[in-house]
Amino acid sequence: MEITKDIFSFSVVLLILAASVVHCESFLEDVCDKDDVECQHPNDSTVRGQLQHGKSSQKNVLRRIRNISLLQCVKECFLTSECIAINYRKNWKVCDAVGHIIDNDQALVHEDGCTFSEISTWSKSFAGVCADHNCATGMKCVKDQYSNKGFTCIPAYCEGPLPEIQNAVCTETFGLYRNLGTGISFKCKDGLDMIGRPFAVCTENREWKFLFCCREPEDGGWTVSSLLTDACAVGVRISDEMVSMMMCTVPVIQRRLDGSTNFYRGWTAYEEGFGNLTHNFWLGDSLTYHNGGMFSTYDRDNDIFFLSCAVRYEGAWWYQRCHQSNLNGAYLSGKKSSFADGVIWKTWKGHYYSLKSTKLMIKTTVNNQRYNTHFR
Secondary structure (H helix, E strand, C coil): CCCHHHHHHHHHHHHHHHHHHHHHHHHHHHHCCCCHHHHHCCCCCCCCCCCCEEEECCEEEEEEEEEHHHHHHHHHHHHHHEEEEEEEEECEEEEEEEEECCCCCCCCEEEEEEEEHHHHHHHHHHHHHHHCCCCCCCCCEEECCCCCEEEEEEECCCCCCCCCCCCCCCCCCCCCCCECEEEEEEEEECEEEEEEEEEEEEEECCEEEEEEECCCCCCCCCCCHHHHHHHHCCCCCCCHHHHHCCCCCCCCCEEEEECCCCCCCCCCHHHCCEEEECEEECCCCCCCCCCCCCHHHHHHHCCCCCCHHHHHHCCCCCCCCCCCCCCCCCCCEECCCCCCCCEHHHHHCCCCCCCCEEEEEEECCCCCCCCCCEEE
């Protein structure tokens, strides 16, 4: 009889405890956000992955999604190609889909109000038909009833990380991310002026486009050319190398150091630019700066001579009858016996000396002329 009483008492205690848990969780459902299972069911470890509170990964954030719950954040990571983890900031309802860390700095950083979780600790059921998608880099999976797979892949973020910008600082509250069509805000470092709009944008083709340049204030000396300034301001795409090497602070459109780069090229090559910014290169389409002369190449003769000066002297320049300078001529390096071919600047070395190095720079002027071309 005593044993039966004890068993009955123990059962009553269990029922009371279970009822308390149910009551507690019912109360939590009233005060917690929708879909915030961790908040609603704090004692149920089966409904969530492993969470690390007060931690975040600020490396390789692929996408940043706002105004979604924790579980929606988990789902977005499953849908996003190459996503391996999430940062979730509950107070802001901000979700980061985090990709693989390329370098060795994989340690998480402390961040109050942020929760980090590896997606491998969650069930793939969150992704539905996209659970086993194989979308390529820069894409995300979406449900598609017309596909035989039940899903399709659409562009979602830039394929590569934002190139390092030496003269500007990101001003995004939680750091860089790569959302398609989103502008990442920047400011220039102290002492530099910004030209254009302060954003780097991931374009529809999943490549970066810079809408600004940082440069030193004009003081009458050598400054960035207006051509490059205008190009940046209207959003002409600047390559990664150009951003890291220039950021519009080096007003150089041509350089010759040796004979490794062929400057005897056609019109399209000069229009688009070629070469290496650290070595020999031609940058931009500066076609009409040589005292009104028209720029000529071997496949487009715009000079006023009866022969093609570009073909005759194996170069590309603002030839007239033909030239007194020919900085894009053949690299012959020093004294020579032939007349006017090579890298020529007549008023300095004459027609029988091919310069060993050159740099063509642009200087802004205060008169009505927009550009003024100088040589060094």
